[in-house]
Amino acid sequence: MxxxxxxxxxxxxxxxxxxxxxxxxxxxxxxxxxxxxxxxxxxxxxxxxxxxxxxxxxxxxxxxxxxxxxxxxxxxxxxxxxxxxxxxxxxxxxxxxxxxxPELQTRLAEARRWCQLKFDLSDPVHSLRNRVLSPAGSTELDSGSLLSRETVEVLVSKRRGLLDTVEAEVSTEDFQGRILLVLLEQDTGCGEGLLASGGIIDASFLPPWDTWLAWIPLPYRDPVLLAWIPSPLLMDVQKAMEVSASQCLWWLEDVDPEETNPTLLQLRKALLNSSQEPAGASSANLKKGEA
Known part of the structure; x- marks a missing residue:
């Protein structure tokens, strides 16, 4: 460049x-x-x-x-x-x-490619929690204890390096999903999302770490974690949304266009054009409480 x-x-x-x-x-x-x-x-x-x-x-x-x-x-x-x-x-x-x-779209493409390589419909809980990317000190179903910007950056770097060693071409055109926004400080610590999602969302209300994209601070608000969720897991994540008392999970496209926080608006602009929604998963039928 x-x-x-x-x-x-x-x-x-x-x-x-x-x-x-x-x-x-x-x-x-x-x-x-x-x-x-x-x-x-x-x-x-x-x-x-x-x-x-x-x-x-x-x-x-x-x-x-x-x-x-x-x-x-x-x-x-x-x-x-x-x-x-x-x-x-x-x-x-x-x-x-x-x-x-500047590299958010690159990270999104990498997460989609990695998830397509690793996702196993017969084991959705563990197939996107690969040990090689596991955040240091986290357990299978509670990855929030050491979550930080540095943790996410290390994971993204590892995933990129591993993808560089994959010779096979992987088309993600038909492997669609949605971008999840997690408000990191609003988890109640009750673990209700774990049961509701069948383990797809963990006890800290976090999605599988293989899906993580970036840790973004928001001025005067909680920081957020961005993740890309493959379409087969959308309904499980939606169930976790519906039981969250603190409303810590949101689909990025459901952020109100009138939202005054410019960061959230720019995240929508930077990422949504590159993330195709699966058929039948529009924001109209997958908003909170409307599974």
Whole structure:
């Protein structure tokens, strides 16, 4: 890919912003220097990306306000430190997400290909929970204990490497499914989805790990896990949706188009055109409570 391709420019700006945050954490950059560098890089990022970057802009603005308050002595030192750590944590999460964004469709294609290779209708619970991709420390039917962005990134990398060793061409044209959105902090911990789905959804309300695509932070809301669910498992996942008291599972296309969170809207735009729905599985007949 050409070095000046918009995707490469986008990734380079994001990497430089992350580096600035890391330099601040180790004491090589002052807060004023951090704010100045982030402002400069953000403007270049905005010019090279067609994404809605309001969340990043808002976080940088909050850092500016915090820095100004510290200069004026208007904030308690401990309160300021806690607010700073919270803002930097949110900013780092968003920048890591922006690194993933350009390859979401690639991840979707890889998950579909992997699932077609591994899925066994006679053993749907275990065939998409392959040991080689198992998150460290997870059990067969409770994979949520160590779930994090890093866990998902390691899994995606392993799956990509294993697919590179598969010589046979696999057509996914007829192997369809839907994209599942899991609100990670809304699980009640009761495990009701495990029984309702016959084990397809585990005790932490997570789908089989072979289906995972990305871990996405949402500002001021719970982070989400994206997964691609093959059509034979749609009704099992739907049953788990219907018993979830916290409504932590959603089909991506069922996110309200009037939703004000730009991240969710961009996820719809980035992924739904590449994920074909199986016949009879439109959002009209598979919305919550309408199996």
């Amino acid at each position: 050409d070095e000046m391709h918009p995707t490469n420019v986008h990734l380079r700006q994001v990497e430089q912003m992350l580096l600035c945050v890391q330099e601040f954490h180790v004491g090589h950059l002052s807060l004023g220097g951090l704010v100045s560098n982030l402002e400069f890089l953000w403007h270049h990022l905005q010019e090279s990306s067609d994404l809605d970057l309001r969340e990043v802009q808002d976080l940088i603005h909050q850092l500016e306000v915090l820095y100004a308050c510290q200069l004026e002595g208007l904030m308690d030192a401990e309160d300021g430190r806690q607010q700073l750590l919270t803002l930097l944590n949110s900013l780092e999460g968003w920048l890591c997400t922006l690194q993933v964004w």
